[in-house]
Each structure stands twice: as C-alpha cells, then as structure tokens.
Amino acid sequence: SAVISQKPSRDICQRGTSLTIQCQVDSQVTMMFWYRQQPGQSLTLIATANQGSEATYESGFVIDKFPISRPNLTFSTLTVSNMSPEDSSIYLCSVEVYRARDTQYFGPGTRLTVL
Amino acid sequence: AQSVTQPDIHITVSEGASLELRCNYSYGATPYLFWYVQSPGQGLQLLLKYFSGDTLVQGIKGFEAEFKRSQSSFNLRKPSVHWSDAAEYFCAVGDLYAGGTSYGKLTFGQGTILTVHP
Known part of the structure; x- marks a missing residue:
C-alpha cells in the first residue's frame, strides 16, 4: 500500500484567486492521478500526472485551469486557477504503486470552498 | 466509453x-472492477477488486462481491452489517x-449512501 498526504486539507478561497494542492506519497509510484468530487457527486478524473512530462487531461479539463506538476516519483501538485464557486469540490490525489500496479490508493482529499 | 451505474x-x-449494493457496468472488454468506501471526511478505501478468475471476490471488513458477466453486474454484499x-x-x-500497463483510469458510479440503524 501507500501512505498519501495532501495539503491543505481544506481551504476557503475568494473567486478569481488560485490554490495549489500538494500530494505527497511515502514511496515511489508509477502513476499519480487527480480527481474532483463535486458536492453530492461522484469522482471525476481530471488528469494523470506524468513524471517528467506534461499531464494528460480528460475531456472537459484544460491545463490553463488545472495546471499540474510532477517533479519526481513521490510528489505532485494541482493548481485550481482563477477560481469560481463552481470549483468548490473535494480534490483527491490517487496513486498506483510499483508493486500493485492494478490498484489505486487515494489520499484524504482537499475540501475547497470558493466564495 | 465505459460507464458505471449504481441504481x-x-x-x-x-x-x-x-446488505447488497448494486452495481452495473458498461465496458467493451473484460472489466476490471473495484469497490471503494468513503467515510465522512475521509478519502477512499479499497474494499475489493476483480480482475479475472473466481467470480466471487473477498475483500476487507467482511465484504464480498460477485462478478456476473451475463448481467454486467458486480454487486457488493455483506452478511451482517455493523454500525461502522x-x-x-x-x-x-x-x-x-x-499502453496496457495500468488500469488507473477509473470511472466511478454515483455512489450509494449506506445508513445503519441500531
């Protein structure tokens, strides 16, 4: 398994600002993913964070709005840019580890409220 | 495209x-199926997964799930529910x-909220 931490755990932000969410894993992982869970909704994959290259975004998500970095095998960041109230969600990081490449482990999530 | 329905x-x-929680999927090939649980304020925890082989899968916390290809279903069961x-x-x-090395792109169902009465 993997122990995943996310910072911040929650935040309240003003519209038009940006927030960067960090995801740290205690071991090297192959894949890192970012999901969004809007209030009362299921999880939707935003993008796959690739180490050393640009992230791969799902339909409906763009790099300008959700820039992602992955500088090494244990860390990634997701930025929510130019926020609006519609961005209020829980953002979750998940990882796939080398020894269990068929299983994803999820972080505790970051609860974002945009006023 | 794949989809998951939790009725x-x-x-x-x-x-x-x-307890039995229903799940129906739509997927063009042999599906890789998962059940996760999310407690209030917590992240997701993997309960069990199905890739191939025995269609009855055992998971953590006493849960099991059965894959039925003919019904495109993967229902979760537990014989005796606890308040937790x-x-x-x-x-x-x-x-x-x-390139076929990862099943990381997960498509989730809408979720089922379970309430347990004492």
Missing part, C-alpha cells in the same frame, strides 16, 4: 441485517492506460 442512491439497513459500515460506497471500472 440505489441511499440504502438503510438495521445493524446485523444483510455506515458510509458511501462507490463502484468503479478501470480502463486500460499507458
């Missing part, structure tokens, strides 16, 4: 009663990614 948005059971099982349960199907 029951909310289920209430009494403690000690049996109250949570939201998500079924997911994994899609091939990275």
Whole structure:
C-alpha cells in the first residue's frame, strides 16, 4: 500500500484567486492521478500526472485551469486557477504503486470552498 | 466509453441485517472492477477488486462481491452489517492506460449512501 498526504486539507478561497494542492506519497509510484468530487457527486478524473512530462487531461479539463506538476516519483501538485464557486469540490490525489500496479490508493482529499 | 451505474442512491439497513449494493457496468472488454468506501471526511478505501478468475471476490471488513458477466453486474454484499459500515460506497471500472500497463483510469458510479440503524 501507500501512505498519501495532501495539503491543505481544506481551504476557503475568494473567486478569481488560485490554490495549489500538494500530494505527497511515502514511496515511489508509477502513476499519480487527480480527481474532483463535486458536492453530492461522484469522482471525476481530471488528469494523470506524468513524471517528467506534461499531464494528460480528460475531456472537459484544460491545463490553463488545472495546471499540474510532477517533479519526481513521490510528489505532485494541482493548481485550481482563477477560481469560481463552481470549483468548490473535494480534490483527491490517487496513486498506483510499483508493486500493485492494478490498484489505486487515494489520499484524504482537499475540501475547497470558493466564495 | 465505459460507464458505471449504481441504481440505489441511499440504502438503510438495521445493524446485523444483510446488505447488497448494486452495481452495473458498461465496458467493451473484460472489466476490471473495484469497490471503494468513503467515510465522512475521509478519502477512499479499497474494499475489493476483480480482475479475472473466481467470480466471487473477498475483500476487507467482511465484504464480498460477485462478478456476473451475463448481467454486467458486480454487486457488493455483506452478511451482517455493523454500525461502522455506515458510509458511501462507490463502484468503479478501470480502463486500460499507458499502453496496457495500468488500469488507473477509473470511472466511478454515483455512489450509494449506506445508513445503519441500531
């Protein structure tokens, strides 16, 4: 398994600002993913964070709005840019580890409220 | 494109009663299926997964799930529910990614909220 931490755990932000969410894993992982869970909704994959290259975004998500970095095998960041109230969600990081490449482990999530 | 349907948005059971949560999927090939649980304020925890082989899969916390290809279903069961099982349960199907080396692209169902009465 993997122990995943996310910072911040929650935040309240003003519209038009940006927030960067960090995801740290205690071991090297192959894949890192970012999901969004809007209030009362299921999880939707935003993008796959690739180490050393640009992230791969799902339909409906763009790099300008959700820039992602992955500088090494244990860390990634997701930025929510130019926020609006519609961005209020829980953002979750998940990882796939080398020894269990068929299983994803999820972080505790970051609860974002945009006023 | 793959999809997952959880027909029951909310289920209430009494403690000690049996439980079955329904999940139907749509996927073009052999599906890789997962059940996750999310407790209030917590991240997702993997309960069990199905890739191949025995269609009855055992998981953690006394849960099991049965894969039925003919019905495109992967229902989650527990013979006796405990109050601590109250949570939201998500079924997911994994899609091939990275040249077939990963099933990391998960598509989730809408979730089923489980309430347990004492």
